[in-house]
Amino acid sequence: MNSLIRIFAIMKKEFLQLSRDRLTFGMIVGIPLIQLMMFGYAINTDVRNLSAAYVDEADTHLSRQFVADLGASQVINIKQRVASVQELEQLLDVGLISIGIAVPDDFDRRVIERDRQAVQLLVDGTDPIILGVAQQLSALPVRFDTQALPSPSVNLMEVRNFYNPERRTAVNIVPGLVGVILTMTMVLFTAVAIVREKERGNLELLINTPIKTPELMLGKIVPYIIIGLLQVVIIFTVGCYLFKVFIRGSELDVLTVSLVFIAANLSLGLLISTLVQTQFQAMQAAFFVLLPSILLSGFMFPFDGMPVFAQTIAEVLPLTHFNRLIRGIVLRGADIDSMWEDLLALGVFMLVAITLAIARFSKRLD
Amino acid sequence: MVCRCRQILNNMKAANDIVISATGLSRRFGSLVAVNNVDLQIPAGTIYGFLGPNGSGKSTTIRMLCGLLTPSAGSATVMGLDTRKQSEVLKQKIGYMTQRFSLFEDLTVAENLRFISEVYALSRKRRKTRVAQLIEEFNLSKQLKQRAGTLSGGQKQRLALAVAILHDPQILFLDEPTSAVDPKNRRDFWEILFDLAAQGTTILVSTHYMDEAARCHSLAILDQGVKVADGSPMQLGESISLNVFEVVAEDPNKARISLAQQQAISSITQLGVSLRVLIPKDVEGGLQLVTSTLAHAGVHAEVEKVFPDLEDVFVAVTESRPEGIAA
Numbered sequence A: 001m002n003s004l005i006r007i008f009a010i011m012k013k014e015f016l017q018l019s020r021d022r023l024t025f026g027m028i029v030g031i032p033l034i035q036l037m038m039f040g041y042a043i044n045t046d047v048r049n050l051s052a053a054y055v056d057e058a059d060t061h062l063s064r065q066f067v068a069d070l071g072a073s074q075v076i077n078i079k080q081r082v083a084s085v086q087e088l089e090q091l092l093d094v095g096l097i098s099i100g101i102a103v104p105d106d107f108d109r110r111v112i113e114r115d116r117q118a119v120q121l122l123v124d125g126t127d128p129i130i131l132g133v134a135q136q137l138s139a140l141p142v143r144f145d146t147q148a149l150p151s152p153s154v155n156l157m158e159v160r161n162f163y164n165p166e167r168r169t170a171v172n173i174v175p176g177l178v179g180v181i182l183t184m185t186m187v188l189f190t191a192v193a194i195v196r197e198k199e200r201g202n203l204e205l206l207i208n209t210p211i212k213t214p215e216l217m218l219g220k221i222v223p224y225i226i227i228g229l230l231q232v233v234i235i236f237t238v239g240c241y242l243f244k245v246f247i248r249g250s251e252l253d254v255l256t257v258s259l260v261f262i263a264a265n266l267s268l269g270l271l272i273s274t275l276v277q278t279q280f281q282a283m284q285a286a287f288f289v290l291l292p293s294i295l296l297s298g299f300m301f302p303f304d305g306m307p308v309f310a311q312t313i314a315e316v317l318p319l320t321h322f323n324r325l326i327r328g329i330v331l332r333g334a335d336i337d338s339m340w341e342d343l344l345a346l347g348v349f350m351l352v353a354i355t356l357a358i359a360r361f362s363k364r365l366d
Numbered sequence B: 001m002v003c004r005c006r007q008i009l010n011n012m013k014a015a016n017d018i019v020i021s022a023t024g025l026s027r028r029f030g031s032l033v034a035v036n037n038v039d040l041q042i043p044a045g046t047i048y049g050f051l052g053p054n055g056s057g058k059s060t061t062i063r064m065l066c067g068l069l070t071p072s073a074g075s076a077t078v079m080g081l082d083t084r085k086q087s088e089v090l091k092q093k094i095g096y097m098t099q100r101f102s103l104f105e106d107l108t109v110a111e112n113l114r115f116i117s118e119v120y121a122l123s124r125k126r127r128k129t130r131v132a133q134l135i136e137e138f139n140l141s142k143q144l145k146q147r148a149g150t151l152s153g154g155q156k157q158r159l160a161l162a163v164a165i166l167h168d169p170q171i172l173f174l175d176e177p178t179s180a181v182d183p184k185n186r187r188d189f190w191e192i193l194f195d196l197a198a199q200g201t202t203i204l205v206s207t208h209y210m211d212e213a214a215r216c217h218s219l220a221i222l223d224q225g226v227k228v229a230d231g232s233p234m235q236l237g238e239s240i241s242l243n244v245f246e247v248v249a250e251d252p253n254k255a256r257i258s259l260a261q262q263q264a265i266s267s268i269t270q271l272g273v274s275l276r277v278l279i280p281k282d283v284e285g286g287l288q289l290v291t292s293t294l295a296h297a298g299v300h301a302e303v304e305k306v307f308p309d310l311e312d313v314f315v316a317v318t319e320s321r322p323e324g325i326a327a
């Protein structure tokens, strides 16, 4: 009973302080929105409208058809036709185009006999994304609508795109971003919440009261859990309206895994607060956690493509497990039960972190 | 009336009980010895002062007695509880006003009081009445909705004391509680302390001010972590091995220069037109020495032997330690 009174007292105090701290309050709503806009609109890995030019030395019905098809794909935006390959190279050199298409004069013969490459793509290879696009283009089939010829399929492989047929980055980014934003804000908020009291001298008063360490920690965590869940709701609402990313699985599952993930991050924040002395150090420590989380968790790069060493580190990070869970639920409509290992990993992380934080937090000044 | 009598009786009965006791209490920070082998015996219901210059270890000692710092050596018991092992039980019974304002500056006065009353888990009814009572007693009703950070120095100190006694502690540790308070408010503040002591609260207060130290029932003078003297202000005055002479001179500067030639004089302090001259007791004919020196220099002055005040004691024990203290 007394414990409850004390926990509620701390919670109420945290809410009051939060409501008066405009900067933090702005960050709670602002960070999700800004990040969502940034990743959703600006950082767009589905490339469209790369500027291109072409030279068509064949100038046959088939070659014209081919160039028109490329243009219609919308991946490239054909700006001009030039007379020679040299001109294409010049345009590439000065950076006016990213891709040059060279159709040789014996294009028709090459397509039919298939003994040599029919078309040359000149690419600015310094940008791996453009290089990827070129590879994608090279797999594009050449259509033969000439009656006289049968319709052999020129490309040998077909890619079938599951879950995201329109290849929109947002579909992958939005659920991934939930985890990144929560890692960023939750770790930082709790770490700072305690260190700030250390710096302002409030802690010397608090530790001289009969409040117990777990009561203090719980009272600090609960308000931020609510704030974290609020952020999750904001992100998915905006994601739904602006980027048409819908939750295929159950909303309750989303909230459940978010809850465990938030608690894990808050516990980590508390642990950090017991290790550092100043708010600045707390911030540095939070970014020290954030960076590997972003890079290794599968948010930026596919997990399976990473070296084993990096994968091992990634398995320790809560964001890795959360990404699997949330992508599973949101994109594939998966059930929590099928991913219990990741949920368990988050739970274990949280318990370890909070236990260490409570053990390390001392009601003494020495 | 009946109640008042019982209180006084209780106080008399408790007067012999030692509630704060320390033996060989020491604390080092790296190579620095902040508190060195301090012994304390403080009876219930007294106002006990810690007088000492900056860095003399007042705050460190108070923190050890609260159980906030672990002693490097020695031990302390407060209300019979060991400050090392039983600090959690102790916290319910003591109040501590930190030297630095430690309430939440972004909460209002009312919110701060309510928060602390909840942290001490007082009953709902008690919370209400106690907070209302303290607001009234400490004259804070006009500032209720004001953020604590925007209070004036004196208001902050009143709020901090109100918070420290909110749960009716039997022992109160006040670390320089009046450092930012004007003389009038300081007197009011001390009125409250005397009231609390009359009700049986034991108060340990640290200070730089001599006038405050003089109000304490008993005090300890700390210097560089060592307790160099203790006792009541009267006892302390008697204990020093120096005689104090007050010299009121027409030309105090000239008087000071002439007296400074005398090797036997251990200290001269100028207070406006008067000088306080300290001469060791074992120097024969101190009064004679002063008057003749002044006459020789042609300075007209009245010289009088006076009872040492705390400032004299302070100068005596901190400047010429350990010779300055009577054995």
Ligand SMILES: Nc1ncnc2c1ncn2[C@@H]1O[C@H](COP(=O)(O)OP(=O)(O)OP(=O)(O)O)[C@@H](O)[C@H]1O
Pocket: B029, B032, B034, B052, B053, B054, B055, B056, B057, B058, B059, B060, B061, B099
């Ligand atoms: N946490 C600490 N780490 C290192 N040194 C400390 C620490 N706390 C206190 N000290 C040192 O111990 C000595 C005593 O400090 P303390 O704060 O007890 O002095 P004080 O008598 O309260 O002084 P003031 O009147 O200035 O408040 C000082 O030299 C101080 O620098």
Ligand SMILES: [Mg+2]
Pocket: B058, B059, B060, B099, B175
């Ligand atoms: Mg101090």
